[in-house]
Amino acid sequence: MVQSHLKVSGWCDARPLVPRLQSVCADVSAAEEAVVEASRDWWPLAMHWTLAGEVPSPASVVCRPADAAEVAAVVALCNTERVPVTVAAGRSGVCGASVPVFGGVVLDATALRGIVAVDDTSLVADVGAGTFGHHLEADLRAQHGVTLGHWPQSIELSTVGGWLACRSAGQYSTRYGKIEDIVVGLDVVLADGSTVTTGGFPRQAAGPDLTQLFVGSEGTLGVITGARLRVHPLPPAEWRASFGFTSFAAGIDACRRILRRGATPAVMRLYDGAESARSYGGDGARCVLLVLDEADDALIAATRRVVEDECADAARLDAALVDAWMEHRNDVSALDALTRKGYVVDTMEISAPWVRLPEIYDATVAALLAVPDCRVATAHLSHSYRDGACIYFTFAATPPADAIDATYVALWDVGTGTVLAHGGSLSHHHGVGLNRARFVAEALGPAAGVLARVKAALDPSGILNPGKLALASSFGEVRWPG
Numbered sequence: 260m261v262q263s264h265l266k267v268s269g270w271c272d273a274r275p276l277v278p279r280l281q282s283v284c285a286d287v288s289a290a291e292e293a294v295v296e297a298s299r300d301w302w303p304l305a306m307h308w309t310l311a312g313e314v315p316s317p318a319s320v321v322c323r324p325a326d327a328a329e330v331a332a333v334v335a336l337c338n339t340e341r342v343p344v345t346v347a348a349g350r351s352g353v354c355g356a357s358v359p360v361f362g363g364v365v366l367d368a369t370a371l372r373g374i375v376a377v378d379d380t381s382l383v384a385d386v387g388a389g390t391f392g393h394h395l396e397a398d399l400r401a402q403h404g405v406t407l408g409h410w411p412q413s414i415e416l417s418t419v420g421g422w423l424a425c426r427s428a429g430q431y432s433t434r435y436g437k438i439e440d441i442v443v444g445l446d447v448v449l450a451d452g453s454t455v456t457t458g459g460f461p462r463q464a465a466g467p468d469l470t471q472l473f474v475g476s477e478g479t480l481g482v483i484t485g486a487r488l489r490v491h492p493l494p495p496a497e498w499r500a501s502f503g504f505t506s507f508a509a510g511i512d513a514c515r516r517i518l519r520r521g522a523t524p525a526v527m528r529l530y531d532g533a534e535s536a537r538s539y540g541g542d543g544a545r546c547v548l549l550v551l552d553e554a555d556d557a558l559i560a561a562t563r564r565v566v567e568d569e570c571a572d573a574a575r576l577d578a579a580l581v582d583a584w585m586e587h588r589n590d591v592s593a594l595d596a597l598t599r600k601g602y603v604v605d606t607m608e609i610s611a612p613w614v615r616l617p618e619i620y621d622a623t624v625a626a627l628l629a630v631p632d633c634r635v636a637t638a639h640l641s642h643s644y645r646d647g648a649c650i651y652f653t654f655a656a657t658p659p660a661d662a663i664d665a666t667y668v669a670l671w672d673v674g675t676g677t678v679l680a681h682g683g684s685l686s687h688h689h690g691v692g693l694n695r696a697r698f699v700a701e702a703l704g705p706a707a708g709v710l711a712r713v714k715a716a717l718d719p720s721g722i723l724n725p726g727k728l729a730l731a732s733s734f735g736e737v738r739w740p741g
Contacts, residue, residue, distance in 0.1 A: 264308040265316040265693075267726075269735030271363040273320040273342050280364070283332035286323035297321045297347055297365040301416075302355040302694060303605045304667045306598045315693070318345065318359040323367040327446060327454065327484040330366065334482060335452025337364055338722050343734060345724050346478040348389050351416035352425060353606070354692025356477045360726040361734040368420050371484055377403045383443055384490045388420030388483045395419065405490040408435030408525075411688075412589050420483045425690030426475040428649065430588060432642045433518075434525035434552065435491065437688065439474050446485035447473050450718035459487060472713070477690055478724040480717050494553035498563055499581040503545035503574035507531045508617040510546045511640060511648070513569050515613045518645050522565035526551035528584065529640035531620070534653070537637070539580050548573070549581045603632075603656040603667050607674050611683040612647040616640075619681045620650055626677040630669050632658040642687065649687040671695075691728050693737065699729035 273280075280287045288294070298317040299305055305315045324330040337344045343363030350357050359365050371389035378384075382405065386395060392414035399405050409429035411417055421427070422438045423445070435441065444458030458470040473481050504510035510529040517527070527550055532543035539547050548570070552562050597604045611619050620638055627636035635655040642649040652674060658666035675698050679685065685695055685702035700707050707729065714721070714730050725732035 264305070264313040265358075265360055266738040267316060267360055267735055268738075269361055270316075271319070271343050271361055271734065273318070273337075273363050276336070276340060276342060276364075277320060279336060280320065280322055280333060283336060284322045284324050284329045286325070286370070288321045289319060293321050294318050294365070297350075297367055298359055300347075300350040300352040300355065300357045301594075302353055302358070302692070303594065303598065303603075304664065304694070305355060305358070306595070307603075307663050310599065315355060315358040316360045317362065318365040319362050321365045321367055323370050325370050327371065327448065330368070330371070330482055330484055331448045331452045331454055333364065333366060334448050334450065334722075338450050338452060338720055341720050342722060343725050344482075344722050346420070346424070346482050348418035348421050349391060349413070349416045351413035351421060352690065352692060354425075354690050354694040356425060356690050356692030356724075356727060358693060360693070360737050361732065363722075366482065368482070368484070369418065371420075372418075374398055374402070375485065377405065377490065379403065379405070382490050382492075384488050385485065386419055386488060387485055388418065388423070388446075390419050391415065392417050392419070392422070399490060400493060403490075404493055406493055407441065407488060407490055409438060409441060412591065414589065419486055419488070423474050423483050423486060424477050426688055428642050428688035430641070431525040431551075431553075433523050433527055433644070434554070437642070439471060441489050442470060442474060443487040443489060445470050445473055445483055445487075447481040447483055449481050450720065450723050454484075455481075475690070477692065477727050479714060479728050479730060480723065482723070494555070496556045496559050497551070497553045498559050499578045500550045500563075500566065501576035501578055501580040502548045502550070502570045503535075503576050504529075504548060505545065507546050507620060507638075510548050510573075511613070511616050511620075513548070513573065514640060514643050514648065516569040517566055518643050520565050520569070522562045524550050524552040524562050524566060525554075526581075527640070527643050531624075531638050533635070533637040534639050539583070545574065547576065547580060549584055551581055551585075597655065601657065601660060601663070603658060603663055603670065605654060605667070605670070606689075607652040607654070607671070607678075608641070608649055608687045608689055609652075609678045609683045609685070610642075610647055610649045610687040611678075611681075615682040616648060616650060619678055619683050622681055623652060623674055623677045626673045627652070627654045627670060630656065630666070630673055632656045632662070632666055633670065650683075693727065696727065696729040
């Protein structure tokens with residue numbers, strides 16, 4: 260078995276269960292190549308380990324259920340035998356959430372794919388959790404004349420179940436909402452193999468919203484096998500514009516005023532001076548705001564008027580800047596290239612109320628740049644709401660080869676600590692995984708204990724994605740550089 264980088268006090272070998280797993284699941288593999296490939300995601304720190312010939316922590320068996328019944332059978336068997344189960348699909352996460360830290364079984368959900376049905380009258384689509392985003396959007400458009408409006412940068416690598424597991428945000432979220440706003444109901448397999456269906460109504464008052472209990476739970480409370488999602492008629496019109504502000508704070512305030520007046524353009528991306536210069540040229544003296552909207556002509560006209568009113572004091576830039584962003588918006592090749600050169604590179608997306616955003620930006624950029632060997636710390640505003648927005652920090656460092664882990668940890672410790680101290684959230688849409696687990700207690704406060712009790716109630720044996728969300732695991736402890 261390939262060497263693991265994470266140190267765990269209890270690793271589970273599920274290979275003795277292979278014959279029994281094969282009796283309930285058509286596709287089961289214990290081949291090293293398959294197991295290694297299924298045991299990692301796009302966590303930037305783990306990419307350095309991979310280049311050194313190590314994986315964060317390997318599973319011992321990969322199961323690819325063909326349907327929800329096979330998912331339930333695999334999970335029930337693992338629960339009986341007390342074997343960890345870690346759900347994975349596109350594995351596009353960047354926090355280590357799909358790393359099987361205690362070994363056991365990786366449950367690959369990518370066979371649970373496709374559109375089950377579309378209710379064009381109610382505008383709801385029923386889809387499999389393993390459906391990849393670009394396939395889903397293409398089929399919705401071609402076969403049903405509707406759009407989900409959910410465009411994460413990882414759309415070609417990520418699946419519906421992954422979106423739901425970490426509360427994904429698409430690039431058009433100001434118009435269509437995050438995935439928790441899009442989801443109507445779920446099909447979920449619990450730790451004992453039983454199945455529940457949640458939601459399904461426009462709104463209801465039948466106790467707590469159990470759909471939202473599983474959204475964002477990163478596979479620790481149940482396995483999502485299907486989802487009902489809100490869709491929209493294909494937008495007949497589009498408008499693009501670009502503006503330049505003299506400061507990041509001035510741009511933030513313009514975005515706030517636009518949302519305050521009720522306008523929700525699909526895209527509002529505000530870059531600080533450094534990111535503006537890097538992506539759109541110039542000397543860094545201006546902060547570029549890109550705006551794109553798609554909707555009915557009447558809605559676009561109203562949105563355009565509000566945006567232009569609130570950006571009246573900014574410089575009007577060439578709308579072709581939006582075209583440039585559209586052309587390269589999903590290109591993440593630079594991360595791999597820089598990692599191979601020994602750079603420590605990552606992004607940290609957080610959200611905060613409007614009133615906190617300027618000070619969070621200033622304090623966090625300064626704190627990151629103060630970390631030894633940090634070369635770059637920049638930010639952009641990428642998702643806006645009536646009450647606040649998401650700031651997306653990017654940082655890069657060039658430490659000695661033997662200090663890569665320590666530098667990565669120091670940057671995350673300083674960055675996250677600064678954000679939390681100034682009233683920001685732990686994460687906006689990348690989730691927690693392994694990388695952010697050490698901050699959960701501070702971020703949630705006493706509510707972390709509530710989450711732990713929910714986990715104990717739904718998964719008494721603790722088999723579902725153990726070691727994540729800072730939840731205690733009966734399999735042991737995870738020790739890594741963080």
